[in-house]
């Protein structure tokens with residue numbers, strides 16, 4: 001192979017958890033470092049942002065005017081742009097602000113809110129620039145991240161499913177929580193990818209990977225209502241890391257019409 | 266009841282006090298015994314060695330979208346439960362299998378088949394519906410001319426032993442009588458057990474089964490014992506309430522592809538695929554190729570898949586069955602209509618798993634009846 005592909009890892013509004021998933025690939029990381037040139041990755045190196053990238057991995061959502069400019073710059077520098085994690089793909093937990101008034105929050109949280117420059121919304125990267133692939137999860141799954149990088153290096157489509165968690169849950173032979181114990185689980189409408197983490201520990205799925213492809217969120221909402229799941233519990237279930245993902249967004253609350261200041265300059 | 270009388274002549278008796286001998290003998294004969302046992306609050310099929318592992322006295326409650334187990338210490342019966350979510354499919358057609366690996370060796374690709382040799386399974390406590398389900402899957406995976414058989418499945422089937430237990434209690438979700446698969450077991454098993462409070466009436470349907478009963482030197486069952494056991498099964502069959510009217514069902518469904526019911530059920534169905542995953546006859550899989558970071562090692566895997574997975578219908582660069590209604594229709598019409606064209610039988614054995622394990626409680630028997638009731642109606646196309 002000629003020149004090693006240049007990879008950049010970028011961060012917007014997020015907790016760094018997804019980048020840490022990359023650092024968590026200790027053994028494989030040496031191999032990655034061997035195969036690619038990590039040209040920008042603040043969690044690991046201190047190289048300045050220069051030149052262009054063959055692959056940009058982008059974590060975090062867009063929540064300030066400054067970030068809007070930065071993401072356009074990164075897009076312009078990158079051949080393939082992949083967003084990683086619920087913040088980058090759906091707006092993250094911080095997108096809960098989209099359902100309310102951010103100014104109210106600011107007033108409550110900060111002593112001098114006028115120093116805080118923020119947008120009224122937290123939105124996914126794909127709302128601002130074209131994205132080549134979205135790697136879901138809160139955080140992303142290490143195996144999927146490696147699969148994505150392997151596939152990109154091999155020039156093939158990554159084996160990353162978009163179907164329900166239930167398919168993998170049944171393959172793993174786990175007892176179904178809502179059916180056998182009456183525990184609400186978001187698995188039926190959530191995209192698989194975590195390795196069925198929560199159901200294998202008897203916890204209902206929290207929806208970390210966002211809505212499954214072409215699913216029917218309302219069908220599950222209605223079923224859990226019929227089963228007597230309290231409305232506030234149902235609302236909380238759908239309004240976490242992927243609250244702003246289409247499908248979850250309209251699940252239990254009226255959708256705010258035109259969210260003010262909705263970003264694009 | 267001529268067939269029953271015929272069966273009675275060869276009926277033997279296995280006292281419950283000797284059931285452990287049967288398990289021990291199976292192990293000695295080289296079998297891995299897979300039987301019902303309670304795990305995580307459900308009856309599953311898993312490896313067992315001791316009679317204590319059988320859910321003796323346990324009773325299941327099943328209804329659309331709901332499963333519960335309870336223990337009744339006064340119940341002398343050992344098999345008062347019906348199938349849980351796991352069927353023999355898990356053992357004969359495992360959910361994930363690596364088929365082969367390719368690695369680069371001095372610049373040349375080298376392939377190596379890695380399909381393991383299947384164990385010799387003795388499936389114990391298999392119900393009528395599940396015995397029939399194996400026969401249905403045989404038609405999918407075993408080519409009678411021997412040309413295109415699935416090698417793992419065919420070998421696992423050839424080696425396995427099936428010990429059926431006829432049902433005397435059933436769940437609200439069962440409808441085997443409509444599909445002609447139970448509760449009586451007339452074929453497809455090596456041994457058939459029918460329970461009495463303190464013993465089992467045992468019938469052998471094959472040479473393999475005969476070898477087991479001969480080794481155990483079982484005494485014949487008394488005619489009254491046989492009559493009592495058979496009567497209990499007949500009574501159970503007679504009181505099963507859930508039914509499917511299978512009259513002309515293939516044509517009924519195929520002439521109702523535009524029935525508005527498909528849109529109606531699609532409002533409730535969340536396309537989660539649980540129904541197909543628990544169905545003991547659904548056979549669909551997908552094939553994945555995986556590389557490692559170096560690109561030097563490639564693995565081909567086969568994993569169970571479902572027609573509710575949108576990517577299942579990915580063709581010509583797009584997903585063909587975009588709507589939930591089109592996916593639900595695919596499932597129901599395959600099970601009850603096009604399966605006849607493919608394999609000459611229905612694809613459903615009436616086990617009720619898809620009803621119980623649907624998290625929103627969609628009931629195939631209700632959907633089929635709704636189509637029948639609205640035969641000929643047309644809505645917006647699915």
Ligand code: SF4
Pocket residue numbers: 165166167169170174175176177178179185186187188199204205539624
């Ligand atoms: S436990 Fe949750 S993820 Fe698993 S099959 Fe049931 S609903 Fe689906």
Ligand code: SF4
Pocket residue numbers: 540543544545546547600612613614615616617618619620629
């Ligand atoms: S369609 Fe449903 S009832 Fe019929 S065999 Fe499959 S799981 Fe059992």
Ligand code: SF4
Pocket residue numbers: 541546547548549570571572573595596597599600
């Ligand atoms: S119903 Fe669907 S998953 Fe089942 S065998 Fe048919 S196409 Fe396959």
Ligand code: SF4
Pocket residue numbers: 533534535536537538539540541573622623624625626627
């Ligand atoms: S019928 Fe039930 S189990 Fe099957 S895909 Fe629809 S919601 Fe899931």
